[in-house]
Amino acid sequence: MYNSVTNRRSFIKKMAILSAMTAAAAMFPGIVFAEEQERNLPKGSGNLEWKKAPCRFCGVGCGVLVGVENGKAIAVKGDPKSAVNKGLCCVKGYHSVMSMYGKDRLTKPLVKKNGRYVETSMKEALDLIASKMKETIKDYGKDAVSIYGSGQWTIPDGYVASKLFKGCIGTNNVEANARLCMASAVTGFLTSFGADEPMGCYEDIDHADVFVLWGNNMAEMHPVLFSRLLDNRLKRGVKIIDFATRTTRTSMAADKSILFLPQTDLAVANAICYEIIKNGWVNKSFVKKHCNFSKGLTNMGYGLEDKYKFKDKPEKISFEEYKTFLEDYSPEKVEKISGVSAKDIKYMAAYYGDPNKKVMSLWCMGMNQHSRGTWINNLVYNIHLLTGKISTPGNSPFSLTGQPSACGTVREVGTLTHKLPHGVVMNPKHREFAAKIWEVPVENIDPKPTYHTVEMFRALDRGDIRFMWIQVTNPMVTMPKLKRYRDGAKKEGRFIVVSDIYPTPTTDIADVILPSAMWVEREGMYGNSERRTQHFEQMVQPPGEAMSDTWQLVEVAKRMGFEKQFYYKEDTHIEEIYNEYRKHHVGKKHNMAPLAVLKEQSGAMWPYVDGKSTKWRFNAKYDPACSNGEEFHFYGKPDGKAVIWQRPYEPAAEEPDAAYPYWLNTGRVVEHWHTGSMTRRIPVLHKAMPHAYVELNPDDAKRLQIRTGDKVKLTTRRGEIVLPASVNERGVPAPMQVFVPFFDENMLINDITLDSFCPISKEPDYKKCAVQIEKV
């Protein structure tokens, strides 16, 4: 007995050493290299059939090969033919097929009767959903029904959802969880360039000399792309600057780590522009030919109250006015606001200003989940526009995404309240265009947007919305100020449908739970961060009665009387839907690749013109949509010019004070993907990171006599939560700041976060609110 325990302990020790050696050898924890992938394949795997797919998890869109044997997906390896990951996998991608085979997979529709869930047939469940929708529309009007989807929706899922709700039912109550993660990137692109999504692509990484990571823990959130940065450092000696509020694995791997106080990135970005102008680093001919200067409204508020409205009023300004505005943002002045030394601000500015250095700025949630998210996106574009470092290989402001199809389904299909697949509901020409393809009367499409995500859940709480269908997302973990929205969803007279693959806190609020087919259990497409659309075929059968989200929606649409619009055949519906969807994007600015191309290769980047992907938009050398006869053409704006915005620093909605003296920041970890509903069912990932924790600064912890593992109570104005402490482990927050990951449904940090949002993008700020901490 004793021996067996000793052996087990020795075995575990070896495992611990092996994990660390693998992590060290791989330069960074979380990456699995091709050799290692091959070595770890199941025994006797020579007969596996390998089929290509984009990874199920983040927005990087790695190409993977899924090994199928006897109808079961049993292995994954990185696709060496994929230009995205070149054969690499992160720990999540490598274990992704295991997420399909959790013990508690939903396989039967469940209907709540007298407070208990009862199994039913799919036909009966779909009948009930259709009749409830009709009944709700009859009793409360079309704007009482809604759908809340996801950046994990495939392109066909989102497309049929938009067509049903916007085109057929006639409500703009269509939103997706990407509102919570990249809406600020969208409004940043639209306000600066008039066209959404990055102008560059991942190939920029192989050309850039300097990488500035703006509040982006890329080593944990985008490990495969980060390994490409590290690879370039080994080969070419590139510089990596981590500009963040917290010390992370990214900081450790960076050449320089610069910490700033939360929200003050606005001031630092302006200070960099101040330095660029002061030192004569402005690319004058580029700015003169291709840029305008504008300012918008300030002191916009934070959206904390119900039915909050804001509309910006852009006003053109001169370069001289902009220069005068920047006088408030000298490095010396900004040092006092931001905690970043003037020397470090000048250090960053010098790289941006050096005409011989190609610079790539990368960001994700730090800039997007920001109460001035649109502004900070604008300000980083300002830096690149002033120096002309944009739309050329290696000169690239690049917004990363967190979900596999946040770009493909939410931004391109347009599953947000104001959007259509091409254009916006407010524009009569765009409505006419969509109505013609959808074969619906143009009057069906309402010209007024309704609710963005936070307001949609507020409307559910108030009773303005009575029916909500939630697909492939987990808002009862992710909504900020969660308690209000959970209580609201549970109120009498609300009918909630949830389509998912596992029980979650969101299925707990459902009246009907539909089992969904996930990823390669059905056919579909995702669109990644670099405008790359990737197709995957159905490789295995879904369990039980599980059905794709696309087909669930088609079945309900038919039951509601929209057979004409939902004419698709079950065997060929994905192809039919994709071909119909492509019609919305016809033209040199956004053409999508034909399905045959997507089946043949590891995706294609739109605009796909004359059989070619476009790698750098707005640059006439690469982008066939440029038509002004100049080297660059920002054709998203009517005058073909990008906008340099005057945007000030403003404080966050809630900042630390005497009662709540610490900043609370939330985020993710490398092992778990978002709310962990899939990765927590993968044993190796769950064991590696079994529960959430609160990271404290070591000095704060010492003062409060808190050690790792001690229970700590976090209290905000919304409530309280108890978490185990983590001191000097993975990440180290700055003094008077704490960090909590949100993946753990048993420790719902969002119960105490704040639902403030960027007034322009309506994306909540999950990175900043005030909190009190005490040892329990």
Add this chain to the structure above:
Amino acid sequence: MAIKSYLAHPYNGQKEKLQKELSIIPHCEVIPAANKDVLILVTDTNTRQEEDILKEKLETITSLKLLAMVSGFNTKNK
């Protein structure tokens, strides 16, 4: 009680010093890594108290820039 493995990042030019300092601490095993920038540290403690004392000692090492935990296992020791 707990077996944990870490990547120990030294301050510039202080890797050898870090290796020496870690090696003399009880319950610590230092292993060179293929990645020359870091050291692998494995800690093996029997009680919570030992773990806490170890943590305190690690925090006093001046050549240690960051200790990034890679894996942690709790296991019975008797």
